[in-house]
Amino acid sequence: MSINNQTLLSHLNQLLKPEKVKDYCPNGLQVEGVSEISKIVTGVTACQALIDRAVELNADAIFVHHGYFWRGENPCIVGMKRQRIKQLINHDINLYGYHLPLDIHPELGNNAQLAKRLNIEVIGGLEQQNPQSVAMHGQFETPLTLQQLAKTVEQSLQRTPQIISAGEHSIKSIGWCTGGGQSYIEMAAEQGIDAFISGEISEQTVHVAREMEIHFIAAGHHATERYGAKALGEYLAKSFDLDVTFVDIDNPV
Structure with a gap:
C-alpha cells in the first residue's frame, strides 16, 4: 500500500495537532520528496546516519522527533545541513519532523x-x-x-x-x-x-x-525519546498498511 505525502501530512497534523503548541521549530513536512509513500523509516533525529540508512532501505519518507530549522540557528543551508538536505533531495525522500507535539x-x-x-x-x-x-x-x-x-x-x-x-x-x-x-x-x-x-x-x-x-x-x-517515533511508526503501519522500520542510531547522551 502507499499514501500521498500530502495526505500523510494532513493525517499527522490531525493526529499530533502542532498548531496547539508553541515550538522551537516548524512541525510537519520539512523537506518534500516523492509524492507516493510506501516505505517509511522512523528515528529520533534526522542525522546523516539515519538518512544514509533510509537510502539503503529505499525509504520514501523519514519521520523524526528532531528535525531541522531550529529557532536561533544559522538559516543558511551550508556544511552539515547542506549534506543532509542534499541527500534527501537526491533520493526524493520526504522528511517529517514533529518535536513538542510528539512529546505530549x-x-x-x-x-x-x-x-x-x-x-x-x-x-x-x-x-x-x-x-x-x-x-x-x-x-x-x-x-x-x-x-x-x-x-x-x-x-x-x-x-x-x-x-x-x-x-x-x-x-x-x-x-x-x-x-x-x-x-x-x-x-x-x-x-x-x-x-x-x-x-x-x-x-x-x-x-x-x-x-x-x-x-x-x-x-x-536519546534513550527517553526513542519510543514516540517508534510508536507512531507502528501506528502508521497498522493504519495505512505501510512498510515502516524504526532505526535506532546509537547516542550516549
Whole structure:
C-alpha cells in the first residue's frame, strides 16, 4: 500500500495537532520528496546516519522527533545541513519532523511511552494551568526505593542513568519529561512530588534535587525519546498498511 505525502501530512497534523503548541521549530513536512509513500523509516533525529540508512532501505519518507530549522540557528543551508538536505533531495525522500507535539501526545508521545515502559499511572500534566503541558506527573502502584526505580529505568531503556539522591524517602509520586526537561524539577518539587525523571541533567539540577528534597534521575535524552517515533511508526503501519522500520542510531547522551 502507499499514501500521498500530502495526505500523510494532513493525517499527522490531525493526529499530533502542532498548531496547539508553541515550538522551537516548524512541525510537519520539512523537506518534500516523492509524492507516493510506501516505505517509511522512523528515528529520533534526522542525522546523516539515519538518512544514509533510509537510502539503503529505499525509504520514501523519514519521520523524526528532531528535525531541522531550529529557532536561533544559522538559516543558511551550508556544511552539515547542506549534506543532509542534499541527500534527501537526491533520493526524493520526504522528511517529517514533529518535536513538542510528539512529546505530549497522550498515547503515542514520548512521555506517554516512557510512562508505559516504567509502569507509571499517568495523572496529568505537571503544568496544571496548561492543557498542553510538556512535563507530566503520575504515581506508582507500589512505592519504590530510588535504587529500585533506577534499576527499572536502566533495564527498560538499556542505559545506565545518572542518579541524584535527595534522602531516604521512597517514591510513590513521580514527575517526568523526556529529553531536555530537567528544568521542570523545581515545579515538581513545589508540588511535593517524590522524584523526577528527565533525559538530561544540568549543573544546577543537582542542587535543586538536594535542597528541595526530590530524587532525580537523568536517563538520557536519546534513550527517553526513542519510543514516540517508534510508536507512531507502528501506528502508521497498522493504519495505512505501510512498510515502516524504526532505526535506532546509537547516542550516549
